[in-house]
Amino acid sequence: MIVAARLDSRRDTQVWASFDESTPALVYWGPRLEDAEDLHALARAMQGPIVNGGLDLFERLSWLPEPGQGFSDHPGLSLRREGRRLLTAFRVRALERRENGLRWSLEDEEAGLALTLRLDADPESHVFSASVELLNTGDGRVQVDELASVCLPAPSDAQECLYLSGRWSAEFHAVREPLGRATWSLESRTGRPGHQAYPGHVLLTPGTSALEGPAWSAQLAWSGNHVARIQHTRWGPRQWQVGGLWLAGEIELAPGERFSTPVAHLLRSGHGLRKLAHGWHAFVRHAVTPRAQIGPRPVQFSTWEAMYFDHDPQRLRALASAAAELGVERFVLDDGWFVGRHHDRAGLGDWTPCPLRYPEGLQPLASHCQALGMQFGLWVEPEGVNPDSRLFEQHSQWCQHVTGRRPPTGRHQWVLDFGRVDVQDWATGWLDGLLRQLPIDFLKWDMNRDFAHEHGEDGRPTAAAHVRGVHQVIDRLRALHPHVEIETCASGGGRADLAMMARCERAWVSDCNDALERISMHGAALQFLPPERLGVHVGPAVSHTTGRLSSLKAQALVAWFGHLGIEADPLQWRPEERALMREVIAAYRTARERWSGLQTSLLDVADPALRVLWAVTPNASEGWLGVLATGRPQEGQPPRLRLPGLAASRRYTVTALRPWLPPRRGLKRGGAIDEGNRLALYGSTLAEAGLVLPSLWPGDACMLHLSSLPEVDLDPVQSSHGPQAL
Numbered sequence: 001m002i003v004a005a006r007l008d009s010r011r012d013t014q015v016w017a018s019f020d021e022s023t024p025a026l027v028y029w030g031p032r033l034e035d036a037e038d039l040h041a042l043a044r045a046m047q048g049p050i051v052n053g054g055l056d057l058f059e060r061l062s063w064l065p066e067p068g069q070g071f072s073d074h075p076g077l078s079l080r081r082e083g084r085r086l087l088t089a090f091r092v093r094a095l096e097r098r099e100n101g102l103r104w105s106l107e108d109e110e111a112g113l114a115l116t117l118r119l120d121a122d123p124e125s126h127v128f129s130a131s132v133e134l135l136n137t138g139d140g141r142v143q144v145d146e147l148a149s150v151c152l153p154a155p156s157d158a159q160e161c162l163y164l165s166g167r168w169s170a171e172f173h174a175v176r177e178p179l180g181r182a183t184w185s186l187e188s189r190t191g192r193p194g195h196q197a198y199p200g201h202v203l204l205t206p207g208t209s210a211l212e213g214p215a216w217s218a219q220l221a222w223s224g225n226h227v228a229r230i231q232h233t234r235w236g237p238r239q240w241q242v243g244g245l246w247l248a249g250e251i252e253l254a255p256g257e258r259f260s261t262p263v264a265h266l267l268r269s270g271h272g273l274r275k276l277a278h279g280w281h282a283f284v285r286h287a288v289t290p291r292a293q294i295g296p297r298p299v300q301f302s303t304w305e306a307m308y309f310d311h312d313p314q315r316l317r318a319l320a321s322a323a324a325e326l327g328v329e330r331f332v333l334d335d336g337w338f339v340g341r342h343h344d345r346a347g348l349g350d351w352t353p354c355p356l357r358y359p360e361g362l363q364p365l366a367s368h369c370q371a372l373g374m375q376f377g378l379w380v381e382p383e384g385v386n387p388d389s390r391l392f393e394q395h396s397q398w399c400q401h402v403t404g405r406r407p408p409t410g411r412h413q414w415v416l417d418f419g420r421v422d423v424q425d426w427a428t429g430w431l432d433g434l435l436r437q438l439p440i441d442f443l444k445w446d447m448n449r450d451f452a453h454e455h456g457e458d459g460r461p462t463a464a465a466h467v468r469g470v471h472q473v474i475d476r477l478r479a480l481h482p483h484v485e486i487e488t489c490a491s492g493g494g495r496a497d498l499a500m501m502a503r504c505e506r507a508w509v510s511d512c513n514d515a516l517e518r519i520s521m522h523g524a525a526l527q528f529l530p531p532e533r534l535g536v537h538v539g540p541a542v543s544h545t546t547g548r549l550s551s552l553k554a555q556a557l558v559a560w561f562g563h564l565g566i567e568a569d570p571l572q573w574r575p576e577e578r579a580l581m582r583e584v585i586a587a588y589r590t591a592r593e594r595w596s597g598l599q600t601s602l603l604d605v606a607d608p609a610l611r612v613l614w615a616v617t618p619n620a621s622e623g624w625l626g627v628l629a630t631g632r633p634q635e636g637q638p639p640r641l642r643l644p645g646l647a648a649s650r651r652y653t654v655t656a657l658r659p660w661l662p663p664r665r666g667l668k669r670g671g672a673i674d675e676g677n678r679l680a681l682y683g684s685t686l687a688e689a690g691l692v693l694p695s696l697w698p699g700d701a702c703m704l705h706l707s708s709l710p711e712v713d714l715d716p717v718q719s720s721h722g723p724q725a726l
């Protein structure tokens with residue numbers, strides 16, 4: 001007997017089928033099926049034969065492949081009761097069809113377990129969201145060794161995988177690799193998703209590009225250890241598993257206890273990576289957000305690279321004034337403000353303002369910022385503690401540790417066990433107090449080390465409990481102080497997953513402000529997260545993390561396509577540099593009013609030295625094309641680039657935007673985008689023929705603005721050269 005159920009978005013359909021009460025399996029995910037489609041026939045059409053040389057049963061890739069049902073590859077679920085392995089055989093007991101959702105209820109009475117498989121569809125963004133709840137209905141404790149959020153068959157034409165990896169100050173590097181016969185897996189065991197494994201990835205075909213070809217993607221909404229896996233089963237199809245990674249002994253259920261997995265979000269595109277990114281952006285914008293609407297982003301200033309730990313109230317006042325004069329709207333006091341914090345080897349955990357540097361507390365600085373018309377923000381790292389701190393003296397047992405062993409420090413600090421209720425209460429207490437005492441509009445919540453010895457006082461791993469504790473503290477603070485915005489930071493972009501993005505307005509992408517690197521990192525992050533949620537700062541011209549020079553213009557170009565900020569000392573800038581930033585900020589503040597739903601992504605360019613960011617307003621009335629040369633262009637003449645997303649039958653003027661004029665172009669002038677040219681072309685022409693990019697020197701940047709002409713003006717454009725054919 002087959003029980004099959006479909007779930008539709010406006011564009012897509014998923015069909016899950018249970019054969020003879022077995023755990024349901026995905027039998028279809030693709031363009032929306034006919035309403036009258038026979039789902040039983042579809043399920044039968046997807047059924048392979050019994051495999052020669054295999055087990056005498058129909059092998060299927062279910063939502064949670066179980067060893068108890070003969071599954072011998074990496075299980076989706078693996079459990080023990082009181083230490084003895086359970087060979088489960090769940091049976092479907094009920095299926096609840098909801099508007100935009102399915103709930104499968106399963107039981108294994110003999111094993112004393114119940115499962116709920118949850119699937120929801122977002123009708124507009126076409127994201128399907130899957131998670132599992134496990135309930136211990138029996139006697140004795142159940143140990144969870146494996147429990148994925150979802151397993152599905154990998155699409156057979158998905159021959160490559162794209163994911164984001166890297167290291168500190170070089171995170172969010174897009175890696176695209178062929179999938180082979182051996183298992184591919186991407187996992188984090190560092191307690192935070194980390195720089196090396198953003199919890200999202202894309203399966204694609206070798207031909208999939210920014211604009212064309214199919215792509216299937218998953219993102220796990222979880223801020224801790226996770227794993228994604230593509231594995232050939234012994235009978236052929238590949239399983240695609242997504243879920244949290246649970247350490248031995250960390251998930252244990254007492255009788256009557258439940259455990260819910262993080263949600264795995266799934267999205268596909270039939271038209272390349274750009275459409276996929278915009279689908280994720282749409283989803284994050286309306287479903288993964290701490291507030292109903294995240295309005296135009298205020299321009300930020302961070303003290304970090306401007307002064308590090310060298311806090312001097314006089315200089316801070318001067319910096320705040322200089323920032324306000326540039327048009328900055330939010331001043332964020334970074335690390336170094338609290339007692340004992342003169343460097344990163346002491347003070348973490350002692351969250352009172354340093355009496356030497358701030359004898360009257362932070363109020364005078366906050367008031368100064370307010371008087372300048374700026375919001376005031378503060379850096380905190382509630383999960384960290386330096387051994388050299390009063391907090392550690394008083395509560396050494398609060399640290400993650402194994403009795404009798406000294407955990408290694410990371411950035412000279414240990415991790416507080418946020419799985420403990422007393423630690424959660426302590427953190428909520430002092431943060432709430434701070435937010436009550438001071439006019440704080442913004443918190444930068446940092447987390448600066450990987451876990452090691454991630455155990456609680458009871459000797460059990462606390463990695464997952466820690467993450468849930470962090471989420472709870474942030475949720476409590478948000479409920480108490482709904483107006484306060486929060487940024488998620490973990491030594492840069494080490495914790496920018498969708499569970500944090502549901503609680504934080506902003507993610508700090510990287511400590512690397514070098515535009516030549518950052519443009520690729522930002523472009524890669526845009527594959528999964530929308531631009532206005534990604535902080536990008538203009539830092540010192542000589543990068544503090546690469547030692548390389550990247551002009552303010554180049555840095556500002558990248559920041560334009562995200563949440564713009566400054567993280568340098570403007571008092572050190574030359575007058576013309578300050579004038580440039582003033583102009584950039586003024587232009588940004590004007591343009592951002594039209595950016596709700598902005599469609600931003602990195603485009604593919606033929607020349608490997610050129611990076612291009614492209615943003616189009618949702619009504620297609622305007623677009624911004626940022627071009628940056630990260631090296632010497634390969635060819636003498638730059639390539640042409642097709643511009644997607646414009647309205648085919650509207651005509652657009654193309655002009656170079658002022659703060660980026662004139663680019664330090666190659667030795668000879670001319671070309672499609674020259675100061676003298678004023679082009680006006682139809683959207684269809686720009687999509688099919690495109691534009692020849694400007695010729696740039698390494699490190700130089702150019703921004704083009706495309707603006708649709710009013711419909712009434714569709715006659716030939718007044719131009720010195722007339723519309724130009726390329």
Ligand code: GLA
Nearest residue numbers: 304334335489490491492511
């Ligand atoms: C981390 C962050 C930086 C800065 C420092 C402060 O490295 O990523 O932006 O806040 O901590 O210590």
